[in-house]
Amino acid sequence: MHYSIQVNEITILDLRHIAVILLAYFGGIIPSLIAAAIISVGRFFIDVNFSSFVSLFMMFTMAIGAGLIAKYLKQEGLIKWTVLLIYTQTIFTLALYVVVDNFSLVIDVAIYHILSSIIGGYLTFYFVTYIRRYTQLYLKYKENSQRDPLTELYNVRSFDYFYNLMLDSVKQEGGNCAVCLVDVDHFKKVNDTYGHTAGDQVLRQLAKLLGKLMREGDIVSRNGGEEFSILLEDCNLTQAEEIANRIRKAVEQYHFVLPDKQKIKLTVSIGVAAFNFESSDDNLYESADDALYKAKRTGRNNVCS
Known part of the structure; x- marks a missing residue:
């Protein structure tokens, strides 16, 4: 995939899991499963090999787990997002361990990917929540500009x-x-x-x-x-x-x-x-x-x- 880290001939690392947990956080398990399916199909367009099948299993494991966490974890905001990041990054790292012959040779790549996921994940959460908050304010102000404040009818x-x-x-x-x-x-x-x-x-x-x-x-x-x-x-x-x-x-x-x-x-x-x-x-x-x-x-x- 574009803008990915090439680990070996058949393995690539990227931040695809962030899209899955983003949809799980705001939409639930069904949107996250749809995202996992789309990403997996895209991965098979690149190549069909052992790594792509591991990626398929990894994406659906992430989607199901992230959807359940988003649904049942009572904490909101950064706490829930952090749990989702840790869960999906753990799955990603385990998948990398499975597809490479010698994990010690790619430990530096794994660490780089973890750091990228943390930074990219929190930046994504910040920007998405920022946009949602100001979109809601805009819609609220737009509605208020159309309504009479006393009766709530149109003005x-x-x-x-x-x-x-x-x-x-x-x-x-x-x-x-x-x-x-x-x-x-x-x-x-x-x-x-x-x-x-x-x-x-x-x-x-x-x-x-x-x-x-x-x-x-x-x-x-x-x-x-x-x-x-x-x-x-x-x-x-x-x-x-x-x-x-x-x-x-x-x-x-x-x-x-x-x-x-x-x-x-x-x-x-x-x-x-x-x-x-x-x-x-x-x-x-x-x-x-x-x-x-x-x-x-x-x-x-x-x-x-």
């Missing part, structure tokens, strides 16, 4: 992205889509009467209620303050109005629990607008916003389109 930035994506999809592929804008009636009175903490709790409960009422694939966002939006794909105006009325009735019947366990009831006004590929006017959001203000002007606790 207005995400709404804009999904809104434009939905419109473009309808224009290019046909179909229908709709937008519902939901606004809590007299929400300022909740904050003024019960405090902003109570108001925040009401918004969180409303967000969960909206999430439960939506179809799979519908996008619910908090656009700011007490205003929420719902993007409905494959939905015409009649269907959107039915969904909006279902939301309005569910909110009207819901008992919002405040931090002091007091229960209050609220209503919402909803503006609805729909768009299809035959429409010339794609000001869907503006139409829904106008409908929302119409619902507010006509007495609240109402759905308008």
Whole structure:
């Protein structure tokens, strides 16, 4: 194999075992066995001899043992990794002892390989854990940038992205889509009467209620303050109005629990607008916003389109 140590005509040393224990550590026994199989096939492409068969046995012994160690050893981090390194290096050294005629003649090579395995193994573990940790942080920050911190719904930035994506999809592929804008009636009175903490709790409960009422694939966002939006794909105006009325009735019947366990009831006004590929006017959001203000002007606790 490339970048290996040639011990004799039929024997090579390298750090192939590190790939096996890396997969065992993070993935378990099945990925490590797959890696062992791939590496063994590659070894047979180089040459078919006694050493390659010993390598085959060695790789699967490493994979099985490393998978079991990774599964059952309770310690994590460097302790588990060190045990895996010691186990696989011991197997590798024993395999070298089997395939060479006089082990004393290659003891210096064996020591060099052990040192390379230790250094390479710890460097690999460091870089892999470093990359995983910062990838997780990146994904966390990316998710946080898309979510409203209070309700954990999508924020207005995400709404804009999904809104434009939905419109473009309808224009290019046909179909229908709709937008519902939901606004809590007299929400300022909740904050003024019960405090902003109570108001925040009401918004969180409303967000969960909206999430439960939506179809799979519908996008619910908090656009700011007490205003929420719902993007409905494959939905015409009649269907959107039915969904909006279902939301309005569910909110009207819901008992919002405040931090002091007091229960209050609220209503919402909803503006609805729909768009299809035959429409010339794609000001869907503006139409829904106008409908929302119409619902507010006509007495609240109402759905308008």
